Amino acid sequence: xxxxxxxxxxxxxxxxxxxxxxxxxxxxxxxxxxxxxxxxxxxxxxxxxxxxxxxxxxxxxxxxxxxxxxxxxxxxxxxxxxxxxxxxxxxxxxxxxxxxxxxxxxxxxxx
Ligand code: 5GP
Numbered sequence: 001x002x003x004x005x006x007x008x009x010x011x012x013x014x015x016x017x018x019x020x021x022x023x024x025x026x027x028x029x030x031x032x033x034x035x036x037x038x039x040x041x042x043x044x045x046x047x048x049x050x051x052x053x054x055x056x057x058x059x060x061x062x063x064x065x066x067x068x069x070x071x072x073x074x075x076x077x078x079x080x081x082x083x084x085x086x087x088x089x090x091x092x093x094x095x096x097x098x099x100x101x102x103x104x105x106x107x108x109x110x111x
Contacts, residue, residue, distance in 0.1 A: 035103025
């Protein structure tokens with residue numbers, strides 16, 4: 001089932017887009033938890049990381065490589081990439097997304 005992120009991909013609802021190519025889209029989180037809080041999503045509708053399969057390897061690799069470019073474009077060298085996989089892990093939007101977070105000191109482990 002499509003989510004609000006599909007509407008953002010289709011430009012049916014606005015988002016502050018910071019990067020886009022044929023495979024993925026990155027935009028600012030509407031409720032940022034840090035000075036930089038970007039969501040990087042595939043244009044392909046995958047529910048979450050568990051929904052990805054062998055034939056998604058190139059897509060996922062592409063997105064991981066792009067995190068650096070996206071963070072650098074926002075002025076940050078250090079950043080965290082995290083995905084919440086499933087409701088029990090606090091996933092609230094069921095379209096795969098990687099949070100790219102930075103711009104403040106980050107604690108570890110996350111809660
Ligand atoms: P999750 O909890 O699923 O890991 O993360 C979903 C993220 O999507 C949250 O950080 C939330 O603030 C963000 N979000 C939800 N709806 C929208 C929206 O319509 N636009 C944007 N830019 N971010 C959204």
